[in-house]
Amino acid sequence: MKKKVLEVKGVKTSFFTHLGEVQAVRGIDFELNEGEILGIVGESGSGKSVTSLSIMNLVDHPGEIKEGQILFHEEDGNIVDFTSLSSRKMNEYRGNDVAMIFQDPMTSLNPVYSIQNQMIEVIQRHTDLNKQEAIERAKSLLEQVGIPDPEGQITDYPHQFSGGMRQRALIATAISCNPRLLIADEPTTALDVTIQAQILELLKKLQKEINMSIILITHDLGVIAEVSTHVIVMYGGMIMEKGTVHEIFYEPKHPYTIGLHQSIPQSAKKQKERLVPIEGSPPDLLDPPTGCPFSPRCPHAMEVCLEKAAPLFEVSDSQKVSCWLLHEDAPKPKEIFKGAK
Amino acid sequence: MTKYLIKRILTAIFTLLIIATVTFFLLRAIPGGPFTREKALPDAIIRALNEKYNLDKPLFFQYLDYIKGLLTFNLGPSYRILGFTVNDIIRSGLPTSALIGGIASALIVIIGIPVGIISALKQNSPVDYFVMFLATLGVTVPNFIIATLIIYIFSTQLGWLPSNGISNPLGYIGPVIALMGYSLSFVSRLTRSSMLEVLRQDYVRTARANGISERKVIFKHALKNALIPVITYVGPMVAAILTGSFVVEKIFAVPGIGRYFVQGVTNRDYTVIMGMTVLYSAFYIFMILLVDLAYSWIDPRIRLDGGAR
Ligand SMILES: Nc1ncnc2c1ncn2[C@@H]1O[C@H](COP(=O)(O)OP(=O)(O)O)[C@@H](O)[C@H]1O
Ligand SMILES: [Mg+2]
Numbered sequence: 001m002k003k004k005v006l007e008v009k010g011v012k013t014s015f016f017t018h019l020g021e022v023q024a025v026r027g028i029d030f031e032l033n034e035g036e037i038l039g040i041v042g043e044s045g046s047g048k049s050v051t052s053l054s055i056m057n058l059v060d061h062p063g064e065i066k067e068g069q070i071l072f073h074e075e076d077g078n079i080v081d082f083t084s085l086s087s088r089k090m091n092e093y094r095g096n097d098v099a100m101i102f103q104d105p106m107t108s109l110n111p112v113y114s115i116q117n118q119m120i121e122v123i124q125r126h127t128d129l130n131k132q133e134a135i136e137r138a139k140s141l142l143e144q145v146g147i148p149d150p151e152g153q154i155t156d157y158p159h160q161f162s163g164g165m166r167q168r169a170l171i172a173t174a175i176s177c178n179p180r181l182l183i184a185d186e187p188t189t190a191l192d193v194t195i196q197a198q199i200l201e202l203l204k205k206l207q208k209e210i211n212m213s214i215i216l217i218t219h220d221l222g223v224i225a226e227v228s229t230h231v232i233v234m235y236g237g238m239i240m241e242k243g244t245v246h247e248i249f250y251e252p253k254h255p256y257t258i259g260l261h262q263s264i265p266q267s268a269k270k271q272k273e274r275l276v277p278i279e280g281s282p283p284d285l286l287d288p289p290t291g292c293p294f295s296p297r298c299p300h301a302m303e304v305c306l307e308k309a310a311p312l313f314e315v316s317d318s319q320k321v322s323c324w325l326l327h328e329d330a331p332k333p334k335e336i337f338k339g340a341k
Numbered sequence: 342m343t344k345y346l347i348k349r350i351l352t353a354i355f356t357l358l359i360i361a362t363v364t365f366f367l368l369r370a371i372p373g374g375p376f377t378r379e380k381a382l383p384d385a386i387i388r389a390l391n392e393k394y395n396l397d398k399p400l401f402f403q404y405l406d407y408i409k410g411l412l413t414f415n416l417g418p419s420y421r422i423l424g425f426t427v428n429d430i431i432r433s434g435l436p437t438s439a440l441i442g443g444i445a446s447a448l449i450v451i452i453g454i455p456v457g458i459i460s461a462l463k464q465n466s467p468v469d470y471f472v473m474f475l476a477t478l479g480v481t482v483p484n485f486i487i488a489t490l491i492i493y494i495f496s497t498q499l500g501w502l503p504s505n506g507i508s509n510p511l512g513y514i515g516p517v518i519a520l521m522g523y524s525l526s527f528v529s530r531l532t533r534s535s536m537l538e539v540l541r542q543d544y545v546r547t548a549r550a551n552g553i554s555e556r557k558v559i560f561k562h563a564l565k566n567a568l569i570p571v572i573t574y575v576g577p578m579v580a581a582i583l584t585g586s587f588v589v590e591k592i593f594a595v596p597g598i599g600r601y602f603v604q605g606v607t608n609r610d611y612t613v614i615m616g617m618t619v620l621y622s623a624f625y626i627f628m629i630l631l632v633d634l635a636y637s638w639i640d641p642r643i644r645l646d647g648g649a650r
Binding site for chain 1: 544552555
């Protein structure tokens with residue numbers, strides 16, 4: 001039995017703007033075990049970033065976690081609900097047990113402080129190391145993430161680093177206290193393709209080296225295939241489908257997942273295949289549809305889909321699909337139930 | 342660094358010479374002269390005066406004469422305030438103006454920046470609304486109205502402050518407040534908006550995601566970045582405030598230097614106008630230098646020697 005790291009239970013997060021309540025995350029449940037790399041994929045605006053910020057309890061005003069629990073399982077089995085912590089208590093976990101890196105490395109480092117300054121600030125925040133020890137630790141971290149000359153470069157300022165190097169420095173800082181969980185929100189989206197691959201490799205390597213779990217957020221299924229063990233497909237602030245990477249890629253059941261597959265280039269041999277975009281646009285989260293958020297765009301939508309969001313139907317121990325087609329009375333369209341795609 | 346400073350100082354001297362030159366010839370291009378009166382003086386007297394002050398010599402000769410004086414810090418005699426040189430005028434007025442201006446500048450920074458920070462941190466709260474209301478008043482109400490109100494309320498009605506002059510130390514309070522009004526409001530608003538802008542930045546979110554305490558997020562990560570535009574404003578502001586204000590000094594009967602800027606112009610008192618212009622420009626250039634030094638100290642992307650690393 002694998003040890004759990006995180007349980008997200010019924011989390012709803014909204015932004016109370018002057019236009020009304022933007023329901024960015026509308027009730028999501030999932031678990032993450034030790035050693036897993038969970039990919040969260042979905043079109044932009046589907047609530048991936050808000051989900052990750054909710055886990056970190058970092059949702060900014062006017063946003064708020066309305067409902068649900070974020071249960072973090074500590075190494076010793078102790079369970080804390082992040083949503084119930086004061087911000088001071090939460091700060092002891094952030095950067096220490098759970099760390100996060102963001103999409104844009106160019107703007108995620110403070111331009112007026114050196115890399116060393118920003119790294120040792122975090123190290124000293126969560127450990128008892130003195131300054132010299134913290135600097136040594138920072139250097140070895142930079143080495144671990146592949147900065148060529150940590151000794152010479154640690155005192156550099158962010159503007160002296162390239163985008164890829166900055167993301168490495170940010171990763172080094174994030175893992176500086178050996179977190180149990182690292183959340184990476186589109187960590188490679190802003191980078192060149194070659195650098196992208198290097199950063200993903202690095203994350204995989206670090207996952208093994210310090211035995212942490214990772215939540216990797218992306219809109220790119222290719223990235224997910226590259227590194228994840230498990231996948232969650234999000235749409236309109238809800239989970240459409242989740243499963244192992246094999247299940248999501250070879251036995252997808254949700255029409256949205258299938259649509260995502262058809263809308264991106266597949267392997268080289270299939271390059272002649274036509275790409276099929278998903279028609280329509282994502283739901284308005286100010287006034288989300290009552291039923292399944294994907295129903296207005298879904299080629300298989302039934303009456304019930306418009307009225308009521310589907311529960312998560314269990315396809316296997318690991319695969320769960322929120323789609324009425326999986327109800328026993330529903331029709332079984334060939335392209336979904338023929339098995340592999 | 343030393344090389345940079347020497348370069349900057351040489352540039353400053355050169356700039357001042359250009360300013361002096363342009364002012365000199367512009368003034369002579371304006372019709373009328375220091376001895377033009379509504380009731381014209383007899384020709385003989387004007388001739389005698391012109392001769393006394395070398396105004397009858399060729400313009401270029403006068404110009405060289407002036408620059409020669411300038412280089413030895415001799416700004417020449419006033420044409421209208423008899424028996425006084427421009428140096429005398431500055432020596433008698435500047436200390437008072439600079440003292441009042443110095444107190445005002447210091448208070449603007451000491452009060453304006455914290456108020457702006459608090460306002461930003463309490464965005465859209467009653468405190469914020471109140472501060473922003475006052476700040477809006479401060480930038481829109483002209484200083485002569487503020488000055489008049491201070492005199493009316495605190496001197497005439499309440500009798501707490503003297504209404505005239507600075508023989509009593511309490512006399513400084515009115516001029517200082519009237520002088521501060523606009524800039525204090527401006528600095529508060531600027532700090533607030535700059536702070537709000539910086540608090541939205543990704544690196545602030547990174548710091549929070551790393552568990553850095555809110556206090557450090559604000560005072561270490563946000564503030565240093567937020568101060569950059571504030572410093573840009575405060576530098577030239579100090580130059581303007583230290584050299585006095587005609588209106589404020591007039592209303593409070595402060596024997597400062599502010600009035601000579603205006604008097605000099607209305608009187609066509611060439612040397613006084615020149616002196617005031619050069620004095621203000623010198624302050625201004627010096628403050629800009631300080632601002633640039635502050636930039637390079639705050640922001641590592643800005644290198645004093647100009648080249649990128
Ligand atoms: N600060 C905010 N105020 C209002 N709405 C927000 C805010 N942040 C995110 N949202 C909304 O939440 C929804 C989900 O956003 P996000 O989680 O960033 O999507 P993504 O899947 O692209 O990461 C979007 O519709 C977005 O408009
Ligand atoms: Mg996002």
